[in-house]
Amino acid sequence: MSEFYISAIPTAVHWQPTSAAAEAAEVYVRRIFPDPDGTMQEVKVEFHDRIAVIHPGENLERITCPRCRGDISLDWFDALVTLAEGEFDNLDGTMPCCGTVLPLDTLDYDWPCGYARFEIGIRDACRPEYEFTEAELAELGNILGHPVRQILAHF
Ligand SMILES: [Zn+2]
Known part of the structure; x- marks a missing residue:
């Protein structure tokens, strides 16, 4: 069965919020992504x-x-x-096309791919307005203390 994830991540690769800010952000996300019977979706906060x-x-x-x-x-x-098991200490990689060493977060990904040390993810969101709106991302960034962007995933 397909799974859909919406992840909000800081726009800076290394940045992490305080645990209090992360808790407040989770409360906000659960409010704007309601799950009427509490079983349809999963909200996950990860450091x-x-x-x-x-x-x-x-x-x-x-x-x-x-x-x-x-x-x-x-x-x-x-x-x-x-090979990296999904986690990196250093994002530098040697590009297969031209041999240049570039940080992986500077490549052009279509759709966007993110790199982060913090994320709030929603699996199989219930609400019909699927993605975060720009206003919601701005508010989430205010709560966390750093701007965020979203990554939309389908597995
Ligand atoms: Zn190249």
Whole structure:
């Protein structure tokens, strides 16, 4: 069965909120993403010790090198992520297209792929307005203390 995830992550790779801010953010997310009978969706707050890949799953269709504009194969990327078990201390990688060493978070991902040490994820959100709106992302950023963006994943 398909699963859909909406993840809000800080726009800075290393940034983490305080635990109090994370709790307040979870309360806010549960309020704007209601789950009437409490069984349809899952809201998860995660702190990662290392930098975690917030992968868009099947939504990832294309990766482009920002240096040479070459296509980077999804197989190359997924092998790299698998080898790292989804977590990194250092995002630098040698690009298969042109040999340039670039941080992985600077590649062009379609759909977006994120890197973060904190995330709030919603699995199989119930509400019909599926994504966070811009206003909700701004409010969530205010609560956490740092701007956030969203990654939409389908597995
Ligand atoms: Zn390249």
